[in-house]
Amino acid sequence: MGETDGAPQRVPFSATIERIVQRAPDTRSFFLRLPASQRLAFIPGQFISCLIPQNGGDAVRPYSIASNPEEPELLEICLNLVPSGFGSAYLFSLGVGASVRFTGPWGTFTLDRQPAAECVFIAESTGVAPIRPMLRRALAGGGAFPLRLHYAAPSAAHILYADEFEHAARTHPRFTFAPLVDGSLPDVITRQYLQRDEDRARHFYICGVGAIVPTLRDLLRRGGYERRAVQYEKW
Ligand SMILES: Cc1cc2nc3c(=O)[nH]c(=O)nc-3n(C[C@H](O)[C@H](O)[C@H](O)COP(=O)(O)OP(=O)(O)OC[C@H]3O[C@@H](n4cnc5c(N)ncnc54)[C@H](O)[C@@H]3O)c2cc1C
Missing domain, CATH: 3.40.50.80 (Nucleotide-binding domain of ferredoxin-NADP reductase (FNR) module)
Incomplete structure (x- = not known):
């Protein structure tokens, strides 16, 4: 498993939570550090699909990558705790050092270059x-x-x-x-x-x-x- 070159990788990545920043009363950023040999090439606007353990399997919750492609080995996701929300509650239960598995990058809501327009x-x-x-x-x-x-x-x-x-x-x-x-x-x-x-x-x-x-x-x-x-x- 190595650099993705922008092609989505179906074999899950496993990243470590390096830092957690409280951005608002119910909103946190999680900084996900990939292993040294891995990096996630992505286009601004794309997301990762986090695998949330559930009943012996995985539930999938997408989270947009809030950080820059220029730093492909440390990804930031930013999410709010949704009342009665299963995936956000799971991620909020994790601390620094915990692992987060995900696939990606996914999505076509992107901006790679500003179009010649406002x-x-x-x-x-x-x-x-x-x-x-x-x-x-x-x-x-x-x-x-x-x-x-x-x-x-x-x-x-x-x-x-x-x-x-x-x-x-x-x-x-x-x-x-x-x-x-x-x-x-x-x-x-x-x-x-x-x-x-x-x-x-x-x-x-x-x-x-x-x-x-x-x-x-x-x-x-x-x-x-x-x-x-x-x-x-x-x-
Ligand atoms: C492409 C994509 C990118 C996403 N990126 C982000 C992201 O960067 N940050 C983020 O916080 N969420 C993001 N989401 C939403 C995220 O995937 C989850 O749906 C959200 O965290 C709720 O999951 P849950 O399991 O906690 O609650 P669930 O029980 O699955 O959802 C409960 C309800 O909450 C609604 N909901 C979804 N997102 C939110 C939200 N943020 N606030 C309040 N209600 C919500 C859903 O419509 C659903 O009806 C993204 C969704 C998609 C499709």
């Missing part, structure tokens, strides 16, 4: 996990097209990586960080990208839990944006 990222709660490396890749690519992040969460404490996004906004004039704690994402998106102008060249990347994701996708596509320009991942 890019708007829309995240809800932990849905920011895949968007973080996508945004970093877009920022690192240079270019002049604007980048925006609309990030909705139930409280200011749930805006994950806030310092990092604020710092990026200060150092990259083309990047705008728009956290949203009180207010409606569909309202903000409607005002800013459907009513304000006739520009329909933007690309959108949407990620979150449940109905909000298709709601935003449909709003934008019905509003005149091309299907392929509105990418999404619904958890």
